[in-house]
Amino acid sequence: xxxxxxxxxxxxxxxxxxxxxxxxxxxxxxxxxxxxxxxxxxxxxxxxxxxxxxxxxxxxxxxxxxxxxxxxxxxxxxxxxxxxxxxxxxxxxxxxxxxxxxxxxxxxxxxxxxxxxxxxxxxxxxxxxxxxxxxxxxxxxxxxxxxxxxxxxxxxxxxxxxxxxxxxxxxxxxxxxxxxxxxxxxxxxxxxxxxxxxxxxxxxxxxxxxxxxxxxxxxxxxxxxxxxxxxxxxxxxxxxxxxxxxxxxxxxxxxxxxxxxxxxxxxxxxxxxxxxxxxxxxx
Amino acid sequence: xxxxxxxxxxxxxxxxxxxxxxxxxxxxxxxxxxxxxxxxxxxxxxxxxxxxxxxxxxxxxxxxxxxxxxxxxxxxxxxxxxxxxxxxxxxxxxxxxxxxxxxxxxxxxxxxxxxxxxxxxxxxxxxxxxxxxxxxxxxxxxxxxxxxxxxxxxxxxxxxxxxxxxxxxxxxxxxxxxxxxxxxxxxxxxxxxxxxxxxxxxxxxxxxxxxxxxxxxxxxxxxxxxxxxxxxxxxxxxxxxxxxxxxxxxxxxxxxxxxxxxxxxxxxxxxxxxxxxxxxxxxxxxxxxxxxxxxxxxxxxxxxxxxxxxxxxxxxxxxxxxxxxxxxxxxxxxxxxxxxxxxxxxxxxxxxxxxxxxxxxxxxxxxxxxxxxxxxxxxxxxxxxxxxxxxxxx
Numbered sequence: 001x002x003x004x005x006x007x008x009x010x011x012x013x014x015x016x017x018x019x020x021x022x023x024x025x026x027x028x029x030x031x032x033x034x035x036x037x038x039x040x041x042x043x044x045x046x047x048x049x050x051x052x053x054x055x056x057x058x059x060x061x062x063x064x065x066x067x068x069x070x071x072x073x074x075x076x077x078x079x080x081x082x083x084x085x086x087x088x089x090x091x092x093x094x095x096x097x098x099x100x101x102x103x104x105x106x107x108x109x110x111x112x113x114x115x116x117x118x119x120x121x122x123x124x125x126x127x128x129x130x131x132x133x134x135x136x137x138x139x140x141x142x143x144x145x146x147x148x149x150x151x152x153x154x155x156x157x158x159x160x161x162x163x164x165x166x167x168x169x170x171x172x173x174x175x176x177x178x179x180x181x182x183x184x185x186x187x188x189x190x191x192x193x194x195x196x197x198x199x200x201x202x203x204x205x206x207x208x209x210x211x212x213x214x215x216x217x218x219x220x221x222x223x224x225x226x227x228x229x230x231x232x233x234x235x236x237x238x239x240x241x242x243x244x245x246x247x248x249x250x251x252x253x254x255x256x257x258x259x260x261x262x263x264x265x266x267x268x269x270x271x272x273x274x275x276x277x278x279x280x281x282x283x
Numbered sequence: 284x285x286x287x288x289x290x291x292x293x294x295x296x297x298x299x300x301x302x303x304x305x306x307x308x309x310x311x312x313x314x315x316x317x318x319x320x321x322x323x324x325x326x327x328x329x330x331x332x333x334x335x336x337x338x339x340x341x342x343x344x345x346x347x348x349x350x351x352x353x354x355x356x357x358x359x360x361x362x363x364x365x366x367x368x369x370x371x372x373x374x375x376x377x378x379x380x381x382x383x384x385x386x387x388x389x390x391x392x393x394x395x396x397x398x399x400x401x402x403x404x405x406x407x408x409x410x411x412x413x414x415x416x417x418x419x420x421x422x423x424x425x426x427x428x429x430x431x432x433x434x435x436x437x438x439x440x441x442x443x444x445x446x447x448x449x450x451x452x453x454x455x456x457x458x459x460x461x462x463x464x465x466x467x468x469x470x471x472x473x474x475x476x477x478x479x480x481x482x483x484x485x486x487x488x489x490x491x492x493x494x495x496x497x498x499x500x501x502x503x504x505x506x507x508x509x510x511x512x513x514x515x516x517x518x519x520x521x522x523x524x525x526x527x528x529x530x531x532x533x534x535x536x537x538x539x540x541x542x543x544x545x546x547x548x549x550x551x552x553x554x555x556x557x558x559x560x561x562x563x564x565x566x567x568x569x570x571x572x573x574x575x576x577x578x579x580x581x582x583x584x585x586x587x588x589x590x591x592x593x594x595x596x597x598x599x600x601x602x603x604x605x606x607x608x609x610x611x612x613x614x615x616x617x618x619x620x621x622x623x624x625x626x627x628x629x630x631x632x633x634x635x636x637x638x639x640x641x642x643x644x645x646x647x648x649x650x651x652x653x654x655x656x657x658x659x660x661x662x663x664x665x666x667x668x669x670x671x672x673x674x675x676x677x
Contacts, residue, residue: 036491036492036495038495038498041492041495041496041499042495042498042499045499045502045503048512051511053511056521056522057521075529076520076529093520093521093526135552136552137551137552137644137648140634140637156634157634157637178498179501179505180501182494182497183498197491197494199494200491200494202491204491204494204495222509222511222512223505223508223509223510223511224501224502224504224505224506224508224509224512225498225501225502225505226502226505226506226509226512227509227511227512242498242502243498243499243502263511266510266529266532267508267509267510267511268510268511268515268519268520268521268528269510269511269519269521270511281521283510283511283519283521283522
């Protein structure tokens with residue numbers, strides 16, 4: 001539709017002056033705005049009871065920082081990679097090492113199902129620190145987070161950047177989809193984790209606490225998406241209530257940075273990998 | 284009204300801005316009511332007839348012109364249809380419609396865009412963002428907590444859930460139609476020369492509180508399935524050292540657990556993600572003589588996720604079995620999709636079957652899946668499903 005022409009008495013200069021003053025007024029108004037937050041809607045939801053989560057398994061075997069891990073679909077095996085150059089497949093339940101190999105531990109091993117797809121994208125964006133595939137029925141998108149503070153959603157087929165979110169104040173170390181695929185969480189060096197809704201195209205929650213001042217390196221959701229597990233550079237794992245925005249638990253145990261957390265496919269346990277060369281299973 | 288500090292927007296897009304705001308005025312705007320959609324009630328909806336009548340009255344125009352304006356509103360996504368959402372037209376009858384509240388005119392981003400990748404050229408980008416923040420607040424009055432609480436009370440009823448699903452699906456359909464128009468359809472977002480990081484997309488959902496509501500409901504639905512939150516039966520193997528839970532939930536079991544079978548009813552994707560659910564569904568489809576749909580879908584999945592080296596071979600098989608004239612398990616795809624697929628097959632790649640696969644997927648989802656859930660096959664499965672006894676922790 002066409003724009004309105006200048007009315008009589010208006011000049012570009014006068015309009016600009018007016019728009020500047022209106023802009024100021026808008027900024028004032030904006031400050032007064034009370035946007036509705038997710039936690040307000042979640043007020044009626046029952047508070048979570050105290051969670052009792054403890055280390056149930058300790059996997060020792062790497063000679064250096066454990067950087068990555070992920071679960072196998074069978075819910076008890078997992079694969080981990082380390083700066084020691086080894087990739088180990090464990091039966092985490094029995095603590096048996098099923099397979100060890102040395103190599104460069106590329107991220108293709110994380111996602112057994114679509115290892116090929118991951119590889120073809122990793123090469124394109126040098127500063128991507130994390131990516132996750134959408135669990136949606138059309139299954140064609142993935143989200144990436146990087147040291148440019150941005151989280152981007154991509155179309156796998158066209159390579160197009162569909163959506164972009166930039167609200168973190170520092171590098172995004174990890175991104176993970178919410179179980180329904182309609183949202184995702186991010187972990188950042190700015191010591192916060194955030195929750196973004198893809199349909200509304202915006203950030204909907206920030207998980208932060210004054211006492212949490214170290215960078216967050218990794219996140220994953222519990223099976224129902226109600227809990228968000230986040231690993232930090234202060235060796236801890238914080239457990240957040242996704243809906244209410246509050247922290248429900250802190251997990252201590254690792255003796256160095258937590259590099260990766262992953263909930264098992266059936267949701268029965270959480271695995272954490274650390275620079276202290278160990279992996280822990282929490283339940 | 285025109286000159287007050289909030290209405291900066293009129294400088295560029297006065298006609299559209301004024302129209303949308305006027306339409307949504309609680310007193311003088313289009314009549315909003317609960318609309319019946321089959322047996323469901325959707326709140327805060329309008330009929331096509333009401334919209335047209337309102338436009339005629341407001342602008343003192345004839346029906347033909349009002350129909351044109353109304354058609355533009357739907358085509359550009361300001362208003363979306365609840366019935367037949369795939370067809371973006373404004374019907375001057377009892378057909379129900381709702382506002383995509385935060386609709387932008389073509390160029391500026393919608394109210395909920397918090398992202399910073401908006402092009403910095405021109406000051407108006409900033410204003411546009413702010414303008415929509417104000418609009419959002421006004422519109423929120425029509426979707427405030429009173430309505431939310433009423434919805435919560437009705438939460439238990441199936442009709443309520445169905446309304447959510449319908450509304451969201453309609454919004455989604457409208458969104459995809461506008462942002463990914465079907466082949467041959469006019470792309471209303473086409474603005475000539477391609478811009479990098481074009482931020483003129485129609486943002487999907489207006490009611491952010493509605494989305495929050497969906498998160499709450501999702502976590503409630505899955506609560507019993509989340510072992511870290513609620514425990515699992517008979518016990519969590521990691522805690523009790525007893526692997527019975529895994530044995531009972533293995534891929535192939537004579538008798539699946541109740542939670543597992545229930546989960547198949549949460550969404551079509553849940554059913555397909557479980558190999559046992561998929562097998563049951565296949566059995567059902569065989570009775571309906573439409574098993575070729577699921578076979579086709581599985582074959583397409585295999586192409587998408589399989590080895591590069593076997594793509595050509597697999598695509599050839601799919602053509603032979605499902606697409607060729609007179610194929611043994613011919614699948615019913617619309618002619619446009621079929622043409623596009625057949626053309627693509629000449630140079631097969633990983634995603635060449637995507638359109639056809641999606642067509643069949645949605646066909647099963649909308650048609651066979653709901654009927655499966657109502658079938659004796661599923662109901663019996665649910666009835667004889669196992670509920671394990673809880674074993675105490677050691």
